[in-house]
Amino acid sequence: MFLGLDSSTQSLSAIIIDPASRKIIASHSVNFGRNLPQYLSPNGFIPEGKNGEVHSNPLMWLDALDLLFRELSENADLSRIEIIAGSGQQHGSVYFNAKFDHSLSTLDPAQSLSSQLSSSLTRKTSPIWMDTSTGEECAEITASVGGSSEVCARSGSNAIERFTGPQIRRFWKTDPDAYGRTSRIHLVSSFIASVLAGKSMPIDFGDGAGMNLLNLGDLEWDAGLLNATAPELDRKLPPPVSCLTALAGISTYFSTKYGISSNCKICPFTGDNPASLVGMGATTPGQVVISLGTSDTYFAAMPTAKTDPQGYGHVFGNPAGGFMSLICFRNGSLARECLRDELHVDWSAFEKESLLASSDSAGKNLTLPFYGAEITPRYDFEKPVTDFTEEQTPGRRIRSLLEGQFLNMRLHSQWMGVTTERIRLTGGASQNDGIAQLVADVFQAPVERLEVENSAALGAALIAATAMGNDLVEMQNIYCKPASNSLLQPNTELGEVYSSALGKYAKLLKMHIKS
Ligand code: XUL
Numbered sequence: 001m002f003l004g005l006d007s008s009t010q011s012l013s014a015i016i017i018d019p020a021s022r023k024i025i026a027s028h029s030v031n032f033g034r035n036l037p038q039y040l041s042p043n044g045f046i047p048e049g050k051n052g053e054v055h056s057n058p059l060m061w062l063d064a065l066d067l068l069f070r071e072l073s074e075n076a077d078l079s080r081i082e083i084i085a086g087s088g089q090q091h092g093s094v095y096f097n098a099k100f101d102h103s104l105s106t107l108d109p110a111q112s113l114s115s116q117l118s119s120s121l122t123r124k125t126s127p128i129w130m131d132t133s134t135g136e137e138c139a140e141i142t143a144s145v146g147g148s149s150e151v152c153a154r155s156g157s158n159a160i161e162r163f164t165g166p167q168i169r170r171f172w173k174t175d176p177d178a179y180g181r182t183s184r185i186h187l188v189s190s191f192i193a194s195v196l197a198g199k200s201m202p203i204d205f206g207d208g209a210g211m212n213l214l215n216l217g218d219l220e221w222d223a224g225l226l227n228a229t230a231p232e233l234d235r236k237l238p239p240p241v242s243c244l245t246a247l248a249g250i251s252t253y254f255s256t257k258y259g260i261s262s263n264c265k266i267c268p269f270t271g272d273n274p275a276s277l278v279g280m281g282a283t284t285p286g287q288v289v290i291s292l293g294t295s296d297t298y299f300a301a302m303p304t305a306k307t308d309p310q311g312y313g314h315v316f317g318n319p320a321g322g323f324m325s326l327i328c329f330r331n332g333s334l335a336r337e338c339l340r341d342e343l344h345v346d347w348s349a350f351e352k353e354s355l356l357a358s359s360d361s362a363g364k365n366l367t368l369p370f371y372g373a374e375i376t377p378r379y380d381f382e383k384p385v386t387d388f389t390e391e392q393t394p395g396r397r398i399r400s401l402l403e404g405q406f407l408n409m410r411l412h413s414q415w416m417g418v419t420t421e422r423i424r425l426t427g428g429a430s431q432n433d434g435i436a437q438l439v440a441d442v443f444q445a446p447v448e449r450l451e452v453e454n455s456a457a458l459g460a461a462l463i464a465a466t467a468m469g470n471d472l473v474e475m476q477n478i479y480c481k482p483a484s485n486s487l488l489q490p491n492t493e494l495g496e497v498y499s500s501a502l503g504k505y506a507k508l509l510k511m512h513i514k515s
Contacts, residue, residue, distance in 0.1 A: 001025060002468065003078075004461030005068075005086035006454065007192050008272055009056075009128065010044040012064040014072055015457040016081065019465050022478050026076040027454070030064045039063075045128055052132035052161070055125035058094045058191065062113040065195060069258040078260045083246050084196060085267035085464035087275030087456045088188030090210040090316075091162045095123035095171070096184040104198050107253035113195060122182040123175075127167045134166035137173070141166060141212065144228035152307045154222050155212045156315030156323070165212035165229045172230035185236045187211070189269035197266045198251025204243035205317030206274030206324075214240055216305065216315060216323070243270040243319050246467045267467050272456040273299055273326050274319050276426075279459030280450060281480030283320035283472065286421035290409065290439060292429035296332035298409050300325055300418055308415045312376040319463055320472055325416050329409065331370045333429055335384070338371040339401050343394045347432070350398060355434040358395040362403070362441070362494055363501035365389060365396055366508050369404035376412050377513065385512050387504075402435060406442035407498070407505040420445040424482075426455060433488070440490040442498050449486040452479065 006013045013029040033042035039060040040046070046055050072078060100120040107116055127133075138159035145151050148158045159166055164187065172179040184200055187208070193201040208214040213229065215222035219240055226233045241247070246265035255262040277299060280289045285303040290296065302323045307315055318324040340347065348354060365388040370381035384404075390396060423445050429435050430449055440447040452458050458479060466472045 001080045001082065002461050002464035003081045003084045004275075004457045004459065004464060005084065005192065005269075006272055006275065006456040006460060007061055007064075007086070007088040007188055008456065009089050009130070012061065012068050013454050013457045014068055015454060015461045016076055017461045017465065017479065019470055019475060019478065024452070024479075026072065027457070028068065028072050028075070030068045030071070032060055032064060035067060036060055036063055045130060046125065049131070054128055054130035056092065056128050057124070058121065058126050059114040059118055061188070061192065062117060062195065065192065066113055069254065073258040078258055081260055081264050083265045083267060083464040083467050084250070085243065085460045085467065086189065086192060086269040087272045087460050088192055088207070088269055089129055090207055090271040090273060091164050091167070092126050092128040092188040093164045093167055094121070094126050094186045094188065094191040095178070095182045096120045096186070097122050097181050098183045100184050101200055104194060104200070104251070107198065107251060109253050109257040113253070117195070122178045123171060126188070129162045131167065132161045134161045134170045137166040137169040141169065141225070141228045145224055148311055151212060151225070152311050154215050154217070154225060156209050156216045156307055157212060158311040159212050160314070163210055163212040165225060168233065169229045179230065182236055184238070186238065189271060190238055193266055193269040196250060196254060197248035198253060199248060200238055201248060201266070202238045202241040202268050204268045204270040204274075204319075205240055206243060206319050207269070207271035207316070208240045209316040210271055210314070213237070241268055243268045243463055244467055265467070267464060269460070270319055270463070271316065273297075274316055274324060275456040275459035275463065277301065277324050277459065278319050278462050278472070278476070279452070279455030279457070279480065280424045280426065281476040282424055283318055283476070286419060288418065288420050288423045288445070290423055290425050291427040292332060292425065292435065293427040294333050296329040296405065296409070296427070298325075298327045298329070298413050300413070300416065302416055303418060306416065310377070310412070310415070312378060312412055313415065319459075325413070327376055327409070327412055329405070330375050331372065331405075335369050335371045335401065335405065336429065339398060343397065345394060349394065350402070350432055350434055352434040352437065354395060355399055355438065358399040361390055361396045361399055363497035365400040366501070366505055367397070367400040367404035368509055368512060369401045369408065376408070377509065379513055385508065387508050399438075402438050403442060403501065404505065406439055407502055410443055410502060411506055411509075423447045425449050437488050440488045441494045444490045444492070444495050444498065446490065447488045448482040451481050451483045
């Protein structure tokens with residue numbers, strides 16, 4: 001059996017698979033806000049941070065780990081787990097003093113993880129991916145390395161506020177003493193893996209690429225980026241490796257306390273997006289994942305190593321080898337909700353029947369679908385911009401907003417050079433057949449939804465099985481199955497319509513951003 005963990009923003013989840021029986025044996029989750037209310041983080045982070053700071057308490061993640069394993073061990077025989085792999089929310093970082101390694105290797109099962117590791121922290125709280133406090137540091141790193149395109153060419157992304165390098169620089173600038181006392185900096189992923197292994201674990205390429213520190217050319221820490229970020233950083237970072245090899249054994253803390261076999265091995269943990277790419281069965285180029293959540297994201301395996309010339313998209317490591325892209329769109333459900341409220345309608349107006357009623361208008365009316373600042377394209381929009389050739393009825397406005405969202409995605413993913421063979425849709429709005437059909441039509445590719453919801457934890461479990469010698473594609477064929485009746489074929493009659501709408505959309509966008 002193989003265990004996959006995902007330490008996300010709001011919860012820590014586990015999925016145990018048994019490939020011999022092709023079954024999921026257990027799946028369990030600890031919700032930080034609900035199950036650990038003492039941390040006063042209802043959504044997994046400390047509310048009301050100042051100056052764009054969004055931090056979480058790493059002790060909360062440790063208590064969640066103890067709680068998850070206690071509850072899992074009551075419901076499953078953990079002695080049969082051969083390998084544990086995992087993922088973490090990307091970009092978040094945890095800071096430790098020189099005592100950390102010794103404390104990890106001497107953990108006492110009679111006490112909790114948090115009580116034994118808290119004195120090793122040099123920074124009480126961890127900046128996470130929602131943090132936007134590092135605009136100044138991004139500008140400094142960019143200038144020092146020689147411009148945005150240089151940072152992007154080396155690391156796969158422009159200097160980005162939430163990325164770990166700029167966050168480390170801000171820590172060094174605001175608290176140089178504590179930075180000086182720091183001898184180990186981990187990502188959320190490598191931190192959780194280290195606790196399980198009882199020793200510091202390396203950082204996986206997939207997740208390491210979200211730091212603005214990893215050189216994607218040679219997959220080593222980039223000396224120029226390290227120097228531009230903070231002093232002596234090379235000594236504080238664990239080495240970068242692939243997550244596909246189980247490098248360590250389980251710590252005796254976990255084998256004694258929760259009945260895991262002492263032969264169980266630990267893989268380096270990856271980021272939640274790379275793990276999701278695995279769990280969505282999308283590690284081969286041509287398969288695209290679109291997640292429709294508060295923000296929308298588009299991610300896909302890359303046919304060749306490339307970076308986004310406009311600097312909006314990111315390149316991370318693909319756990320199966322090569323690279324993946326990740327493109328975030330801030331105005332996802334946020335924009336869909338704004339229009340719903342503006343028109344005083346409910347979600348039924350976005351359902352299949354309602355969208356069918358406006359199908360004569362396909363591609364005729366354009367909307368730049370942004371109710372506020374957007375990151376792809378990066379621009380401070382205030383409200384949507386429309387260019388309608390027909391009268392603006394509520395039905396046409398909804399169709400046009402959704403078309404605008406997917407045209408914007410299609411436009412800003414073109415740099416990857418992917419031929420979209422199939423789209424796997426996930427996230428809250430993906431269950432809506434009307435919206436899903438529009439995705440199929442705009443991209444002219446079939447759309448599927450999967451059975452299993454937690455794709456990151458599932459992906460991690462599949463990584464663990466692969467590290468044991470199982471074939472990844474075979475594992476994905478077993479576990480990443482589309483839900484029955486979830487396949488939607490594109491209406492090929494709309495192929496030309498949306499190709500021409502794409503050109504017009506790009507023109508409207510360019511005109512608006514220039515003006
Ligand atoms: C990716 C990103 C988020 C986090 C949290 O760049 O910031 O998707 O990984 O899930």
